[in-house]
Amino acid sequence: MIPWAVLLTAAWVAFLLLEQRSLRRARESVPVRIMVTGTRGKSSLVRILTAGARVAEPSTWGKITGDVPTVLLPDGDQVIRRRAGARISEQAWLLRRCRKHKVRCLVVEAMTITPDLMKAEARLLLPSVVALVNVRDDHRETLGDDAVQQRRAYLDSLPANSRVLTRDPALADHLPRVQATPVAAAADQPDRLDGLAPVQRDLVLLADDVLAALGWSSASSLQAMVDAARTMENVPRRLLWRQSETVFLDAFSANDTESLEFLWSGWRALLVSDRPWSVILSTRADRPLRTRSFVAWLAGRADVEAVYVTGSHRHAAQAMLRRHGITVHDIGGRQMPLTVLDGPAAAPAGDCPVLVGIGNSRGLGLALRAGQPEKVS
Numbered sequence: 001m002i003p004w005a006v007l008l009t010a011a012w013v014a015f016l017l018l019e020q021r022s023l024r025r026a027r028e029s030v031p032v033r034i035m036v037t038g039t040r041g042k043s044s045l046v047r048i049l050t051a052g053a054r055v056a057e058p059s060t061w062g063k064i065t066g067d068v069p070t071v072l073l074p075d076g077d078q079v080i081r082r083r084a085g086a087r088i089s090e091q092a093w094l095l096r097r098c099r100k101h102k103v104r105c106l107v108v109e110a111m112t113i114t115p116d117l118m119k120a121e122a123r124l125l126l127p128s129v130v131a132l133v134n135v136r137d138d139h140r141e142t143l144g145d146d147a148v149q150q151r152r153a154y155l156d157s158l159p160a161n162s163r164v165l166t167r168d169p170a171l172a173d174h175l176p177r178v179q180a181t182p183v184a185a186a187a188d189q190p191d192r193l194d195g196l197a198p199v200q201r202d203l204v205l206l207a208d209d210v211l212a213a214l215g216w217s218s219a220s221s222l223q224a225m226v227d228a229a230r231t232m233e234n235v236p237r238r239l240l241w242r243q244s245e246t247v248f249l250d251a252f253s254a255n256d257t258e259s260l261e262f263l264w265s266g267w268r269a270l271l272v273s274d275r276p277w278s279v280i281l282s283t284r285a286d287r288p289l290r291t292r293s294f295v296a297w298l299a300g301r302a303d304v305e306a307v308y309v310t311g312s313h314r315h316a317a318q319a320m321l322r323r324h325g326i327t328v329h330d331i332g333g334r335q336m337p338l339t340v341l342d343g344p345a346a347a348p349a350g351d352c353p354v355l356v357g358i359g360n361s362r363g364l365g366l367a368l369r370a371g372q373p374e375k376v377s
Helices: 004-028 042-056 089-100 115-125 147-156 169-174 198-214 219-229 257-270 288-299 314-323 337-342 364-369
Strands: 032-037 061-064 070-073 076-079 105-109 129-132 163-165 237-241 244-250 277-283 304-311 328-330 354-358
Touching (some): 004 089, 004 115, 032 042, 032 115, 042 070, 089 115, 115 147, 129 198, 198 219, 257 288, 277 288, 277 314, 288 314, 304 314, 314 328
Parallel strands (some): 032 105, 304 328
Antiparallel strands (some): 061 070, 237 244
């Protein structure tokens, strides 16, 4: 008689082999798999790339992990309802769904951070092209604080035969694994990029490089990507609260100070004003080093009026800010999100106050985004 342990082991091995075969068939059914990885701008690049790829392949799907995990379908977006936290198995589920719907191109955002999980995710997807947006100083808790180490963590996670494209000079100069940027349609049509902010322009150019590598770059795809870039979140918006108006600048997804500095300086040039701005700092207890970096950044600025602190790491953040002599206001978890505008709304007549959201998009950040404010003309 065969022992139960042997039978169970055999059954488990058989199950794993069947799962491996099922996943391989699902992956091979999608001939073009584009993985977007890096630190900042991944979700935006997925949206831009998906719009451009659909010109050549209408069945293209996209998937962003970002603040709200979403599948980008040809007939509209579909939010993913998770019963637990993000798991790599979600990418396997996506591949199987793509096979069922005969999807020929998938643009997918990498959803892992730790080196081992990054490698596992790349092996699962086996991307034909990788778009590496940038590698900035973030996720120190898992990647360390050495810039070269952080860059290598991303590149070393990718399969040896994958094609990697980037426009980040630091990556191209120091990591020979990155391939040279191809000449794409955008290089011959710079006028089409007029009116785009620098961050939008860079993402469109990288997206066009990816399409050029696939032989899909065209004037039509470039226009589709430019149109998609114009819908990006980080534009000034006006919020109305108790008959007062506040300009809200959404930098909640810029989770490192380099990206925040880039947005902040651009907004300062756009909204010409000498008045200091108020800031909402949204914190996470599992990202203490991120909190420290934002506090240090705020402490070095003369154009910050007050800081409103929220999130699970807010008490530590408030203590650090006060030590730097910064005016701090606490936003409790039960407080109505827009009541934070009571402070900056009390402004001199004719001088519209500015409120900048930084740190993390959870909670208050998502609540402020849901208000459908008008864009500043």
